[in-house]
Amino acid sequence: MRNLTRNSMFCEHISRVSRCAAFTMVEILASIAILMIMVLIIARIFIGLNAVWDSGTETVETVNTAWSALSMMQFDLEQAVADNTLRFIVRPDRQLADLFGTHPSEICFVSLQHHINSTARAVREIMYWISETPDSPGTYQLMRGYRELSDGLHTNSPENCYWNPDWYTNDYPVHAGVIADNVTAFYLSVATNANGELLSAYDSTLNEGTLPCSIDIYLELVDRSIALKIADMIQQTNKCYEMIEKYARRFNVRITFPNRTGYAAKYSYNQ
Amino acid sequence: MNINDKKGFSLIEVTLALVVLSAGVIGILFLLNRSLDATISSTNKIQATVFADSVFSTLCSYSYEMASKGSNEWKSFWLNLAEGESGIPVACPDIWFPSDMLIQTGTHTLVFSNNFVHAAVTTNTSSFAVRYTMEIELVYTDDFPYRVQVSLKVSTGEFEAKSKTDEVCFYSEYFYKSMP
Numbered sequence: 001m002r003n004l005t006r007n008s009m010f011c012e013h014i015s016r017v018s019r020c021a022a023f024t025m026v027e028i029l030a031s032i033a034i035l036m037i038m039v040l041i042i043a044r045i046f047i048g049l050n051a052v053w054d055s056g057t058e059t060v061e062t063v064n065t066a067w068s069a070l071s072m073m074q075f076d077l078e079q080a081v082a083d084n085t086l087r088f089i090v091r092p093d094r095q096l097a098d099l100f101g102t103h104p105s106e107i108c109f110v111s112l113q114h115h116i117n118s119t120a121r122a123v124r125e126i127m128y129w130i131s132e133t134p135d136s137p138g139t140y141q142l143m144r145g146y147r148e149l150s151d152g153l154h155t156n157s158p159e160n161c162y163w164n165p166d167w168y169t170n171d172y173p174v175h176a177g178v179i180a181d182n183v184t185a186f187y188l189s190v191a192t193n194a195n196g197e198l199l200s201a202y203d204s205t206l207n208e209g210t211l212p213c214s215i216d217i218y219l220e221l222v223d224r225s226i227a228l229k230i231a232d233m234i235q236q237t238n239k240c241y242e243m244i245e246k247y248a249r250r251f252n253v254r255i256t257f258p259n260r261t262g263y264a265a266k267y268s269y270n271q
Numbered sequence: 272m273n274i275n276d277k278k279g280f281s282l283i284e285v286t287l288a289l290v291v292l293s294a295g296v297i298g299i300l301f302l303l304n305r306s307l308d309a310t311i312s313s314t315n316k317i318q319a320t321v322f323a324d325s326v327f328s329t330l331c332s333y334s335y336e337m338a339s340k341g342s343n344e345w346k347s348f349w350l351n352l353a354e355g356e357s358g359i360p361v362a363c364p365d366i367w368f369p370s371d372m373l374i375q376t377g378t379h380t381l382v383f384s385n386n387f388v389h390a391a392v393t394t395n396t397s398s399f400a401v402r403y404t405m406e407i408e409l410v411y412t413d414d415f416p417y418r419v420q421v422s423l424k425v426s427t428g429e430f431e432a433k434s435k436t437d438e439v440c441f442y443s444e445y446f447y448k449s450m451p
Contacts, residue, residue: 042296049303056310067317074324101389185388189363194329194336198365214332218363220388241389250383250398251318253325254362256332 138231145173
């Protein structure tokens with residue numbers, strides 16, 4: 001009798017357990033499948049968003065790079081001086097003849113801006129030029145180099161700009177830094193009067209030892225990822241150029257030379 | 272076991288779950304949209320600043336040159352420019368199409384389209400556009416405009432700025448025979 005009672009209680013327990021609500025295997029598989037699909041969709045969205053974010057960040061970096069490079073050039077150029085020895089030169093690049101179908105420019109000049117601890121009358125020989133990025137063939141960078149010349153140095157260094165108008169023919173300066181990466185065009189043109197013809201070459205010693213009236217700077221950059229793609233397809237010239245035309249960011253600015261301590265622009269008002 | 276005994280999510284529960292999920296996704300998209308707007312705005316403001324820098328520098332070179340020719344030339348240059356009868360060229364004109372674009376007083380749009388830069392390839396791509404308003408005021412002393420005030424409002428894009436925050440304002444002054 002006692003065993004019978006115990007058996008009936010066990011059966012009742014088993015029957016109660018089997019009636020508990022639970023997911024079937026099919027339901028779980030279906031929900032996992034739906035979850036997987038949702039995860040995949042959301043992952044795709046996030047990958048897409050990430051790509052857009054990266055692209056936006058690259059664009060801002062490129063534009064900021066161009067802006068800072070142009071600002072630095074403006075700062076240097078606005079303090080440029082020239083006479084028959086302090087030679088101001090704009091000309092096609094001596095070492096790089098082809099930059100994606102263009103001949104880039106280089107500029108060499110003497111600027112009064114110098115380090116705050118430098119002695120009086122110190123100047124800088126400054127150069128801007130384009131060179132191939134050493135660790136990334138097929139991409140190019142805008143370089144700025146300078147030589148600092150103080151009173152003490154110029155007296156015993158006959159090759160510098162105080163004594164030698166051909167100072168710019170020396171090697172590029174040791175103090176050189178990259179001021180813009182992924183450059184696809186760098187072109188300078190000079191005007192000897194405000195509404196005159198723009199020249200791609202200018203030499204102050206051939207122009208009465210004076211600065212030009214203004215200089216136009218054209219700087220063209222692409223984002224890093226585009227620059228690498230262009231470098232990979234460098235053999236396919238036309239495709240390469242089309243890609244640059246499509247994706248390059250272009251900046252053009254005109255810089256005027258304010259008069260500086262007696263070194264006047266050729267057509268300035270006090271001549 | 273009766274099939275009706277099975278318990279599942281009610282319609283309200285499912286709807287609530289969807290609302291929560293949608294709110295999360297919309298929030299993320301909204302944040303991304305805001306960041307993209309900030310990126311575009313930053314890029315545009317730099318482009319506008321480069322343009323304004325170039326305009327002021329070009330005006331500076333004209334001002335110097337006209338002053339070197341004499342007071343009448345200087346005065347007539349600024350008067351003509353202020354009245355919209357003349358303009359100044361954009362920087363690097365050969366790079367753009369058309370190459371004879373002028374910057375004048377009033378509200379105008381300039382579309383900078385690519386000219387031949389890389390070999391002979393041209394795609395007629397518009398590189399960028401700026402819409403600007405330039406105002407010039409001559410300040411007279413003894414019947415001569417010794418001081419010229421130039422204000423420039425620039426917004427990038429072909430059309431008017433969507434809001435005042437998209438417009439960047441610049442100001443410069445030019446003096447006869449004196450550095451600003």
